Amino acid sequence: MNIFESLKMASSTLVSNKLRSSLTMLGIVIGNASVIATIGIGQGAQKLAEEQFEALGPNVMFVVPGSEESRRTQFDMPKTLVLEDARAIAAQVPTISEVAPQINQTAVITYRDRNVNESVIGTTPEFLKVRSFAIDKGRFINQIDLKRNTRVVVLGAELAEKFFPNQNPIGKQLRIKNTNFETVGVLKAKGSFLGDNQDKKAFIPLTTMANRIVGQTSPYGLEVSWINVTAKNEASIRAAKFQIENLLRLRHKI
Structure with a gap:
């Protein structure tokens, strides 16, 4: 399993967590040790994974596409992440520092x-x-x-x-x-x-x-696998996640 598959698995299991709920079509995985508990791996591997997520820093988030099922929405909107989503996050989300x-x-x-x-x-x-x-x-x-x-x-x-x-x-x-x-x-x-x-x-x-x-382009722009985001500080993570979710919901009409 590569990192992308791991992130997608993590994002799909976060729906029940109120602070880390996934979008209908797009998920946000926060680079924080507590997220690892949802991945469903062995205890020893879980500890290692926790250390690896901690090494990323508490301010790192990953915005990842949702499942194929969740992409079966209206045909007139982007079905995945595009470069313009990343640019919009950088320009319009004041609580993030890097995208x-x-x-x-x-x-x-x-x-x-x-x-x-x-x-x-x-x-x-x-x-x-x-x-x-x-x-x-x-x-x-x-x-x-x-x-x-x-x-x-x-x-x-x-x-x-x-x-x-x-x-x-x-x-x-x-x-x-x-x-x-x-x-x-x-x-x-x-x-x-x-x-x-x-x-x-x-x-x-x-x-x-x-x-x-x-040649990964679509009618909506350049498709990306996911978007790495850093919040300005640990205290702003919740606000950053909320702002990114709202922005992407508007952009993707979900």
């Missing part, structure tokens, strides 16, 4: 005669801060990359070591699917989150992912 949408795709990544089938994440510069990642070498995705759909990639620590042992990966070219990318950064080791190894991932600009890798 980072992302698109997830498993793809073949190749360097010379080495290749792996790993998770590629298309995202924005804010992802680094929201998810508490740190740069080890080079840089992360920037706004110019987004505007220009640049073919640049930032590698997780383990992925970088696999392709470039005892080498500096910066400037090296590799392929994701059938597209060449220049390595511009390497992240510090992060470990696993809910069983999903964060150090094997590759990160590229959200726009590049949409236009060159997955």
Whole structure:
């Protein structure tokens, strides 16, 4: 089970909790240890998961699409999250500090005669801060990359070591699917989150992912897998969740 499936499972079980009720079509999972109790995993694994959620920080939330059943609503509205939802949250929700949408795709990544089938994440510069990642070498995705759909990639620590042992990966070219990318950064080791190894991932600009890798667009805009959000402080989480819910209900007419 990957992190997206774990988050969706968590969001689907939160309906009965008044403080963390899911939207009809969209769910909000709060990065707080208490949410883990709803996932239904073993006690030992639950403790580990609690520690991993705590490591995210108490202010982190994930806005995730609902189930397929919940998407069977009126045909004239978005059935999933789109980039404009993230932009609306950033512009109209005063209790949040950072917003980072992302698109997830498993793809073949190749360097010379080495290749792996790993998770590629298309995202924005804010992802680094929201998810508490740190740069080890080079840089992360920037706004110019987004505007220009640049073919640049930032590698997780383990992925970088696999392709470039005892080498500096910066400037090296590799392929994701059938597209060449220049390595511009390497992240510090992060470990696993809910069983999903964060150090094997590759990160590229959200726009590049949409236009060159997955073509993930709809009549309503660029579809995203979920939206990472950071509240300004722990005290504002409840207000932030309420404001995001109301905003998305209006935007999606639910």
